Amino acid sequence: MVPSPRFMxxxxxxxxxxxxxxxxxxxxxxxxxLFSALAQGESRLGNFSTxxxxxxxxxxxxxxxxxxxxxxxxxxxxxSGFDALRAAAGPLDAENSGSTLRMLAGxxxxxxxRSTLTGDESLRRRPVERVAAPLRxxxxxxxxxxxKPPLTIDGGGLRAVSWELPVASAQVKTxxxxxxxQADGVTTVREPAPSRDHTExxxxxxxxRVETGEGRVSIQPQAALTPVDLDxxxxxxxxxxxxxxxxxxxxxxxxxxxxxxxxxRTA
Numbered sequence: 001m002v003p004s005p006r007f008m009x010x011x012x013x014x015x016x017x018x019x020x021x022x023x024x025x026x027x028x029x030x031x032x033x034l035f036s037a038l039a040q041g042e043s044r045l046g047n048f049s050t051x052x053x054x055x056x057x058x059x060x061x062x063x064x065x066x067x068x069x070x071x072x073x074x075x076x077x078x079x080s081g082f083d084a085l086r087a088a089a090g091p092l093d094a095e096n097s098g099s100t101l102r103m104l105a106g107x108x109x110x111x112x113x114r115s116t117l118t119g120d121e122s123l124r125r126r127p128v129e130r131v132a133a134p135l136r137x138x139x140x141x142x143x144x145x146x147x148k149p150p151l152t153i154d155g156g157g158l159r160a161v162s163w164e165l166p167v168a169s170a171q172v173k174t175x176x177x178x179x180x181x182q183a184d185g186v187t188t189v190r191e192p193a194p195s196r197d198h199t200e201x202x203x204x205x206x207x208x209r210v211e212t213g214e215g216r217v218s219i220q221p222q223a224a225l226t227p228v229d230l231d232x233x234x235x236x237x238x239x240x241x242x243x244x245x246x247x248x249x250x251x252x253x254x255x256x257x258x259x260x261x262x263x264x265r266t267a
Contacts, residue, residue: 014249015250016246016254024045025049025235026051026235027170027198029048030057031103032048032202033054034061034104035206035208035225035228037079037107038081038082038224038225039224041226043077043229044076046232047234053096053099056094057094058077060088060094060100065084066085079225079227081224082110082111083223087111091150092115093118094119095119096119096122097123098119099171101117101128102172102175103174105128105153106174106175106177109135110140110179111155112155116151117151119149124148126148128148128149131172132151135153138158138180140153158179158184160180160184160186161176161183163176163189163190165189168192169191173195177199177200177203180220184221186218191215191216194264197264199217201262205228206227235259235260236266242254
């Protein structure tokens with residue numbers, strides 16, 4: 001059989017040996033791109049995810065006036081702080097990326113212009129009120145379409161809040177913290193159970209003043225972040241395929257370099 005996009009013949013392997021480095025973790029790469037867009041200067045993001053979702057984030061940032069340059073596995077993002085963001089010429093299309101839509105909403109909630117976030121048919125069926133409600137409480141005006149995207153945001157003039165999440169969500173937590181960077185005081189998010197903590201681990205690397213405690217994260221306002229030079233760690237979910245293959249084939253040995261082992265991710 002001749003290999004084709006539809007058919008491929010696979011033969012059993014006797015063992016698996018090799019050394020791998022995987023593309024960057026999607027969740028981390030979304031955040032690296034968003035935070036870099038708020039920095040004053042150029043950030044180098046190495047081993048950036050090749051996923052469609054992370055490309056959606058980059059395209060939305062470009063539409064907001066952020067400089068994005070790709071060079072091999074590196075992505076260079078040039079920002080000039082919150083105040084340099086400009087209204088997009090049309091709706092911001094997150095395509096199938098819920099991460100893009102929810103976290104970007106936190107940034108746009110603090111910007112004094114109107115933005116509309118939308119996506120593909122699948123994304124437009126997902127609820128967004130969990131992220132809209134706290135941003136409204138901070139003073140932004142958000143309109144949903146029966147609780148789903150498109151999501152229209154009239155931002156600016158945010159006030160700090162202490163918000164208790166009804167359901168643990170790393171993306172909603174991130175949206176509130178990004179809005180908190182633009183608020184008039186210290187913003188605190190409390191969660192009923194631990195969610196992924198990529199945001200509170202990464203933001204201090206960008207110069208943000210973040211304080212964590214038992215079940216809570218607080219952030220102080222800041223006009224701009226500091227650019228970084230970072231390589232994104234590999235995705236542990238992708239690593240799992242090689243790990244399992246090595247476990248089920250005798251005499252196998254694989255080494256996977258640079259994988260994120262954040263306990264709130266690996267679990």
